[in-house]
Amino acid sequence: MFFTSFGKYLLLLKTVFKKPEKGSIYWKEIMHEMNSIGVGSLGLVAIISTFIGAVMTMQIAFQLVSDLIPNSIIGQINRDSSILELSPTISALVLAGKVGSSISSQIGSMRVTEQIDALEIMGINAPGYLILPKILAGITMVPVLVIISIFLALSGGLIGGALSGAVTPSDYIMGITGDFRGYTIAVALVKAFVFGFIITTIAAYHGFYVKGGALEVGQASTKSVVVSCIMILVADYVITALML
């Protein structure tokens, strides 16, 4: 069962990456999807990242009660946790729910209402036209969202630490700027790129092969979110193991 599905997924991707019929139409679709995935998810990612950053700062401060450890270490731990794990992974899990379910139900609805058949009858490569712009938008916008998420998580940490009195702004800023390694950003971007690919392709796969009606579209959407979340966590582990 797994191998059948995986084989179908690979064959679908092979069709997706065929040469587009007309670049200008695809370009318009890519812009539309970038707006939908990026701008459409910005608010949610911003709220989650800011609060996670704030809560992380307070929890780290709570656990590091020692005169031997400088307070600036709170900022440092928050920075590395946000860059390496929280911003890419939490953002990706949230996007799997929001963007993934939307992609899956959109393509699934098109399948059950014969819109995909209509594209194929016209001689259009339906997987390419429907899925390629979403993948390109996903692998572009998820890293952008992760960068914004990192910035907001660190800002949230600053605000949370200052408001709760857990760490002074100067100590926190000293922590997040000290011993910074640019490589961690590269790891975060690799994760974001892979997560963007996973979210869009798995959702598109589940939507594209829906059979039945509205009920099955809903089920496919739920399944795509579950599978995407699991695959994000697996990919997270693999990338971390390979890059750190």
Added chain:
Amino acid sequence: MIEVNDIYKSFGDNEVLRGISANFEPGKISLIIGGSGSGKSTLLKCMVGLHEPNKGKVLYQKQDFTRLNFEERIPIRKEIGMLFQNSALFDSMTVEENITFPLQMFSEMSNKERIERANFCLERVNLEGRNKLFPAELSGGMKKRVGIARAIAMTPKYLFCDEPNSGLDPRTSIVIDELIQDITEEYNTTTVVVTHDMNSVMGIGQYILFLYQGEKKWEGSNKEIAHSDVEELNDFVFASPFMKIAKEKF
């Protein structure tokens, strides 16, 4: 001219089509009729390449469509227009965008020319001025007419209609039938219509193919159908009290 030669199609153990052969001529409306589950929609989908037959051939102008890959089918597909049962209009596009979409994808027309073509097609189906409406804002009959407008946008040689009258009132059904007839005559298209609407059968059925449990049981014209001695066909055609009365008057 479309030739269907000895088509077999199964889904798992369920054999839906068994050795169907037929010829569909240009300038004529050919109807595929039969009860629910008789295989008529499956046959249509095999003809346009949405299903691959297990055995048999579909020939467009003597070219074997079933042996062609996706890229090789594109030139033939550009000559196909199809009206789907639920119209299958793209929800995210306006009426005008739906009609101009195939032109945008495959023609070198300018934006102005595409809009002119869309206006012409909309005028042809009596929907002028509805360019900016979305499919959700249209009635069932209007959706079908937009579906026809989209199907004729590329001036097709082959027109396929899957249950064009389903869900429509009798008056609108007649309008759709007349539209299909006019387009067939005007463009000399090879038109294939899947239907179980007896008004369509009697009104526009120049060639009728009757399927029963996946097999071809009868073929002929609407003038011959009333005199058929095929029991399954008579049971299907004269199922309603109205048609029984009509038969007595023949």
